[in-house]
Amino acid sequence: MNIDFDLEQVGERTVAIIDQENLRSNAGAVALESFIVAIDPTMKPPAARAFRQKLERQFGLPVKFLLVTHYHADHVFGVAPFKDTCVVGSTELAASILKRKDTEWSPKALERWKQNNPDEDTGWLDEVEIIIPTLSFEGRLEIRDGDQFVELYHGGGHTSCSTYAYVPHEKVLFAGDLMFAESFPYAGDPTCDPDRWMDAFRKMLSLDFEKLVPGHGPVVGKDEIEKHLAFFEALRDATKEAIRADEGSEAIRIPEFYGSNDEKSPWIKVTLQHWYTFYKDAEA
Ligand SMILES: [Zn+2]
Numbered sequence: 001m002n003i004d005f006d007l008e009q010v011g012e013r014t015v016a017i018i019d020q021e022n023l024r025s026n027a028g029a030v031a032l033e034s035f036i037v038a039i040d041p042t043m044k045p046p047a048a049r050a051f052r053q054k055l056e057r058q059f060g061l062p063v064k065f066l067l068v069t070h071y072h073a074d075h076v077f078g079v080a081p082f083k084d085t086c087v088v089g090s091t092e093l094a095a096s097i098l099k100r101k102d103t104e105w106s107p108k109a110l111e112r113w114k115q116n117n118p119d120e121d122t123g124w125l126d127e128v129e130i131i132i133p134t135l136s137f138e139g140r141l142e143i144r145d146g147d148q149f150v151e152l153y154h155g156g157g158h159t160s161c162s163t164y165a166y167v168p169h170e171k172v173l174f175a176g177d178l179m180f181a182e183s184f185p186y187a188g189d190p191t192c193d194p195d196r197w198m199d200a201f202r203k204m205l206s207l208d209f210e211k212l213v214p215g216h217g218p219v220v221g222k223d224e225i226e227k228h229l230a231f232f233e234a235l236r237d238a239t240k241e242a243i244r245a246d247e248g249s250e251a252i253r254i255p256e257f258y259g260s261n262d263e264k265s266p267w268i269k270v271t272l273q274h275w276y277t278f279y280k281d282a283e284a
Pocket residue numbers: 070072158177
């Protein structure tokens with residue numbers, strides 16, 4: 001498995017893994033005075049191990065906390081190399097992981113995954129261990145080290161357990177999958193709440209930061225959140241219009257947004273179906 005990657009410098013003591021196709025998701029970290037806080041591990045344990053080694057070598061400090069932003073496999077499967085650190089997430093994250101640990105993510109299920117994808121490099125699946133977070137929080141949690149701190153927020157939105165991290169002294173925000181930078185977002189998870197997601201965008205916009213590390217896509221600025229928020233609002237209105245006209249989710253007139261008119265994209269289709277059901281249920 002090719003796990004060759006570089007850490008991108010995002011702030012003075014903030015780094016990230018950005019847009020490495022083979023690693024499946026972004027990850028990042030900030031070095032405080034005496035320890036490192038990492039945000040997401042990437043999907044594959046060998047890459048996650050290399051990520052931790054690079055961090056500890058670069059800063060000469062140990063990783064003490066790993067925030068897992070939400071329950072999707074590309075953010076959870078790589079946790080094992082960090083299991084001796086304090087693994088943090090929202091209370092709902094622990095519940096979501098626990099629910100899957102012995103079912104869709106059981107050793108047997110992962111073995112089936114390998115058998116069903118014989119052409120893919122799936123050896124890394126042998127190293128996957130499903131880790132339950134050791135520290136759970138609701139609302140807001142502050143990780144402090146001397147004068148510096150990292151703020152964690154449970155905002156929900158992309159999933160009900162979605163969290164993000166804010167580093168005020170570095171003016172950096174780690175958004176997890178609340179931001180798919182410069183692409184159409186995956187907003188079709190069964191627990192996705194578009195209204196809470198938009199609230200999370202508004203809260204993020206109220207914070208003082210310059211760089212945003214997304215769960216997927218390149219590092220962006222606040223303007224990308226504004227763009228996404230405007231699109232979400234327009235899509236919400238279009239969805240409600242299709243519901244009012246008593247038409248199905250296929251009738252939603254999607255505003256132009258990063259290839260949103262690609263009718264063949266299963267990701268967009270699932271998102272529209274979910275929003276349609278979500279707002280229809282909200283009306284009932
Ligand atoms: Zn996700």
